[in-house]
Amino acid sequence: MSTDPKEFPAADSHTGQREIDPVTGYDTTGHEWGGIKELNTPFPRIALIALVLTVAYSLVSWVLLPAWPIGRDYTRGLLGLDQGQVAIERYRDLASTREEWLSRFETPDFATLSEDAALMATAMPAAARLFRDNCAVCHGETGSGGIEFPVLNDNHWLWGGEPDMIAETLRVGINSSHPDSRLAQMPSFDWMDRTDRVALARYVAKLPEGDAATDDPGADLFAQNCAACHGEGGVGGMLNGAPSLADGAVIYGQDVHTVMNTLRSGRQGVMPSWIGRLSEAEINLLALYVMRLQDRGGGGQS
Amino acid sequence: MTDTLTLEERRIALCLSVALAFLGLIMAAAAQRGVMALHGGMAIAVGLALAFIVGGSMYSNIEPGRDRLTHYYDAPIKFGIIMTLVWAVVGMGVGVWLAALMFWPEATPLWPATSYGRLRPVHTSGVIFGFGGNALIATSFYVLQRTTRARLAGAISPWFVLIGYNLFCLWAATGYLMGSTQSKEYAEPEWYADIWLVVVWLTYFTLYIRTLMRRVEPHIYVANWYYLAFILVVAILHIVNNIAIPVSWTHAESFPVWAGVQDAMIQWWYGHNAVAFFLTAGFLGMLYYFLPVRAQRPIWSYRLSILSFWGIVFFYMWAGSHHLHYTALPYWVQTLGMTFSVMLLVPSWASAGNAIATLNGAWHKVRDDATLRFMFVAAVFYGLSTFEGSFLAIRPVNSLSHYTDWTVGHVHSGTLGWVAMIVFGAIYTLVPKLSGREHMAWPQAVEWHFWLAIAGTLIYVVSLWNAGITQGLMWRAYDENGALSYSFIETVEAMLPYYAARTLGGALFLAGAILCALNCRVTMRTAAERVDATDRPLALQPAE
Numbered sequence: 001m002s003t004d005p006k007e008f009p010a011a012d013s014h015t016g017q018r019e020i021d022p023v024t025g026y027d028t029t030g031h032e033w034g035g036i037k038e039l040n041t042p043f044p045r046i047a048l049i050a051l052v053l054t055v056a057y058s059l060v061s062w063v064l065l066p067a068w069p070i071g072r073d074y075t076r077g078l079l080g081l082d083q084g085q086v087a088i089e090r091y092r093d094l095a096s097t098r099e100e101w102l103s104r105f106e107t108p109d110f111a112t113l114s115e116d117a118a119l120m121a122t123a124m125p126a127a128a129r130l131f132r133d134n135c136a137v138c139h140g141e142t143g144s145g146g147i148e149f150p151v152l153n154d155n156h157w158l159w160g161g162e163p164d165m166i167a168e169t170l171r172v173g174i175n176s177s178h179p180d181s182r183l184a185q186m187p188s189f190d191w192m193d194r195t196d197r198v199a200l201a202r203y204v205a206k207l208p209e210g211d212a213a214t215d216d217p218g219a220d221l222f223a224q225n226c227a228a229c230h231g232e233g234g235v236g237g238m239l240n241g242a243p244s245l246a247d248g249a250v251i252y253g254q255d256v257h258t259v260m261n262t263l264r265s266g267r268q269g270v271m272p273s274w275i276g277r278l279s280e281a282e283i284n285l286l287a288l289y290v291m292r293l294q295d296r297g298g299g300g301q302s
Numbered sequence: 303m304t305d306t307l308t309l310e311e312r313r314i315a316l317c318l319s320v321a322l323a324f325l326g327l328i329m330a331a332a333a334q335r336g337v338m339a340l341h342g343g344m345a346i347a348v349g350l351a352l353a354f355i356v357g358g359s360m361y362s363n364i365e366p367g368r369d370r371l372t373h374y375y376d377a378p379i380k381f382g383i384i385m386t387l388v389w390a391v392v393g394m395g396v397g398v399w400l401a402a403l404m405f406w407p408e409a410t411p412l413w414p415a416t417s418y419g420r421l422r423p424v425h426t427s428g429v430i431f432g433f434g435g436n437a438l439i440a441t442s443f444y445v446l447q448r449t450t451r452a453r454l455a456g457a458i459s460p461w462f463v464l465i466g467y468n469l470f471c472l473w474a475a476t477g478y479l480m481g482s483t484q485s486k487e488y489a490e491p492e493w494y495a496d497i498w499l500v501v502v503w504l505t506y507f508t509l510y511i512r513t514l515m516r517r518v519e520p521h522i523y524v525a526n527w528y529y530l531a532f533i534l535v536v537a538i539l540h541i542v543n544n545i546a547i548p549v550s551w552t553h554a555e556s557f558p559v560w561a562g563v564q565d566a567m568i569q570w571w572y573g574h575n576a577v578a579f580f581l582t583a584g585f586l587g588m589l590y591y592f593l594p595v596r597a598q599r600p601i602w603s604y605r606l607s608i609l610s611f612w613g614i615v616f617f618y619m620w621a622g623s624h625h626l627h628y629t630a631l632p633y634w635v636q637t638l639g640m641t642f643s644v645m646l647l648v649p650s651w652a653s654a655g656n657a658i659a660t661l662n663g664a665w666h667k668v669r670d671d672a673t674l675r676f677m678f679v680a681a682v683f684y685g686l687s688t689f690e691g692s693f694l695a696i697r698p699v700n701s702l703s704h705y706t707d708w709t710v711g712h713v714h715s716g717t718l719g720w721v722a723m724i725v726f727g728a729i730y731t732l733v734p735k736l737s738g739r740e741h742m743a744w745p746q747a748v749e750w751h752f753w754l755a756i757a758g759t760l761i762y763v764v765s766l767w768n769a770g771i772t773q774g775l776m777w778r779a780y781d782e783n784g785a786l787s788y789s790f791i792e793t794v795e796a797m798l799p800y801y802a803a804r805t806l807g808g809a810l811f812l813a814g815a816i817l818c819a820l821n822c823r824v825t826m827r828t829a830a831e832r833v834d835a836t837d838r839p840l841a842l843q844p845a846e
C-alpha cells in the first residue's frame with residue numbers, strides 16, 4: 001500500500017488532506033460503510049500502559065506458579081506450589097485447632113465430658129452445626145421430627161436415649177447397610193380379618209388417651225399380636241425399635257386411618273450408618289448433643 | 303414471506319419444506335416413541351406448514367421483478383426480530399418463574415416437566431439461543447447488507463438459516479421439558495439436534511461469506527469481523543464439545559467421547575467461549591454498527607477496534623479453564639486461564655471505551671433518545687462485566703466467589719446489562735426502518751422500557767452481588783475453635799431477601815421486554831411507506 005497521503009482513500013488528491021471531524025478534530029480513515037466512518041485517532045497511551053501492566057502480571061504469575069506445559073511435564077514455578085498439597089496443609093491447620101478439644105470426645109466417657117462446662121461451651125455450638133448439616137434434613141433443625149421421622153427433643157426413644165445408646169444408633173444405623181445395623185420391622189398384618197384390624201386400630205388409637213377399656217375387643221388382639229414388641233398395654237420401652245403406643249409421641253400417626261395403613265403395609269424406617277461420614281469423636285459429640293436436646297425440649301442452638 | 307421469491311425459488315423452497323417433513327417422518331418412524339419421535343413430529347408439522355404456505359404461493363403470479371436487487375433483503379430479518387421477541391418473553395418469563403421458585407420452592411408443580419431442573423435450561427437456552435441467537439442472526443443480515451452495500455447472496459438460505467435455527471431452539475426447549483439432555487451446560491440438546499444445527503450453521507457461514515464477497519465497499523467493516531468470528535468460532539466450539547456417540551440411531555440418548563477432566567476442560571473451553579463468541583463477539587458487531595448509526599458519529603478510534611478485535615479473539619480462547627479453579631484440572635492450566643483472563647481486560651475495555659468515546663459530540667442524543675441510551679448503558683455494562691469477569695478469574699478471588707450467586711449475578715450483569723440492552727437498542731433502531739416508519743409506534747414506551755430494564759438490571763445484579771459475597775463468606779467462616787461457623791441451611795436462609803429482590807428485578811426486566819414486544823407488534827402492523835433513498839445496495843447484482 002502506498003504511504004503517499006495523496007493516495008489515501010478519500011483524500012484530497014491535491015493536498016492529501018482527509019475529512020476532519022469537527023467535534024474531535026481528528027481526520028477520518030477515509031472509509032465509509034453505509035454512513036459509518038472511523039476516526040484516525042492515535043492509539044491511546046492508557047491502553048498501551050494497561051496492556052503492558054496485564055502482560056507483566058501474567059509474566060510474573062508464569063514465573064511464580066505452575067504455568068506452561070513442556071512435553072509431558074510443565075513449568076513448576078518458583079513458589080513450588082502444588083494445589084493438592086496446599087489444600088491438605090490448610091485443612092490440617094484447621095483440623096489441628098479443632099482436634100484440641102474434639103479429640104476429647106474420642107473416649108465415650110459421657111459423664112465426665114458433660115461435667116466439663118468449658119468444653120461444653122466450645123463443643124455444643126459446633127455440635128449444633130454438625131446436627132444441622134447432617135441430621136436436620138430428616139429430624140428437623142431443632143430435632144422436632146416430623147411425619148415418618150422421630151422427634152429427638154422429647155423423652156421418647158426407640159433405641160434408648162442414653163448417650164452411648166444414641167452413639168451406637170449413629171454408628172450402625174437402623175435397617176441400614178451396616179453389618180451390625182439395628183433391625184426393626186413392623187410386619188404387615190394384612191392376613192388379619194378386616195373387622196379385627198379395625199377393632200385393633202380403634203384400640204391403638206385410644207391408647208395414648210389412657211381410656212382404652214380392657215374389655216375392648218381390640219385389647220385381646222393387641223395382647224396376642226402386638227404386645228410382644230410394643231409391650232403390655234403398648235407402653236414400649238423395650239429398646240427393640242418398637243415405639244411406645246401409650247404416650248403422645250408418634251412417628252407415622254396414631255389416628256385410626258394411619259394405623260390401618262400401618263397394619264396393612266407394615267413399616268420399616270431407615271436411619272443410615274454414619275461411620276465413615278462422621279469421625280468417632282463427632283459421633284460421640286452428636287450423641288451428647290442429641291441427649292441434651294430432650295432437656296431443652298425443643299431448644300436448638302445455645 | 304413468499305412475495306420476494308421467484309417462481310423458481312418457490313419450487314426449491316417447496317422441495318426443502320417437503321424434505322424437512324420427510325426428515326421428520328424418518329425420525330418419528332425410526333424412534334417410534336420418546337423425545338426423538340415427538341421431535342420428528344414437530345419437524346413434520348413445520349415442514350408441512352411451510353409446504354402449504356409456499357405451495358399456495360405457486361398459484362400467485364405476483365413475482366418480484368428484477369428491481370428486487372435494488373433493495374436490501376429484509377423480509378427474513380423481520381421474521382428473525384419477531385422470533386427474538388417471542389423467545390425473549392418465553393425465556394425471561396421462565397427465568398422469573400425460576401427466580402420465584404428459589405424464594406418459594408414449595409410452589410413447584412408436581413409434574414416432572416415443570417421441575418426446576420428441567421425448566422432451568424429452558425430459561426438459559428431460551429434467552430441465550432432463542433433471544434440472543436435470533437437477534438444475532440437477524441441483525442447480522444441487516445448489518446452485513448448495509449456495510450457491504452450488497453444484497454444477501456441468496457433468497458432461500460436466509461430463511462433456511464432462521465427457520466432451521468428456530469426448529470433447533472424448539473427441539474432444545476421441548477426436549478428439556480421431557481428430560482432429554484446431554485448434561486453439558488449450554489450444550490444440552492442431544493446429538494440429532496446438534497447435527498441439525500451444524501447444517502444450519504454451515505449454511506449461515508456460507509451465506510455470510512458469499513455476501514461479503516459481493517461487497518461494494520473495498521474494506522470489511524469491523525462489525526462484520528465480529529459477526530464472522532461469532533459464526534466461525536461457534537461452529538468450531540459446537541462441533542468439538544458435542545462429539546458424542548448415540549446409544550442407537552433411533553434413540554435420543556448419547557455418550558460424549560470426552561471423559562473425566564478432559565470432558566470438563568472441553569466443556570468449559572466451550573462454555574466460556576460461548577460467552578466470548580456468542581454473547582460478546584456477535585453483540586460487539588451489533589454495537590459497532592447500531593451505536594454509530596444511531597448517534598450519527600464516526601467510530602472514535604479505528605486502531606482501538608483492531609486491538610480489541612484481535613485481543614478478544616486471541617485471549618478468550620485460553621480463558622475457559624478459569625471455570626475450573628481448585629478442581630482436578632492441573633494447576634498449570636488454571637494459571638494459564640487466570641492470566642489470559644486478566645490480559646483480556648484490555649481489549650474488552652478498548653471496545654467499551656471506543657463505544658463510549660464515539661458518543662462524544664452526541665451526549666445530548668443520549669439524554670434525549672432512549673434507544674441510544676440503551677446502547678450507551680450496554681457499553682457501560684460491557685465494561686463493568688468484563689472487569690468483573692477478569693477479577694473473578696483470579697484464583698484467590700474465585701475461591702470466594704465460585705459456586706455462589708455472585709457468578710449468577712456476574713452473568714446477568716453481562717446478559718441483562720450488556721447483551722439484552724444492545725439488542726433492544728438495535729431493535730428500536732431497526733424495527734421502524736423495516737416498517738417504513740420514522741419512529742416506533744409508541745415512542746414513550748421505549749422510555750418506559752429503558753427505565754424498567756435499568757431498574758431491573760440494577761436490582762438483580764446488586765442483590766446477587768450481596769447474595770454471593772454473603773454466601774461465600776459464610777461458607778468459609780470457621781470459629782476460633784476450628785469448627786464451621788454456619789451450617790449450610792443457615793447460608794440458604796440468609797439468601798431469602800436477595801432471592802426476593804432478584805425476582806423483583808427479573809420481573810421488571812421481563813415487563814420491559816413484554817412492552818418492547820407489544821411496541822414492535824404495533825409498529826410492524828402499522829407499517830408505512832417511508833423509504834430511505836440511500837439505504838440500498840450500491841450495485842446491481844447479477845440475477846441469482
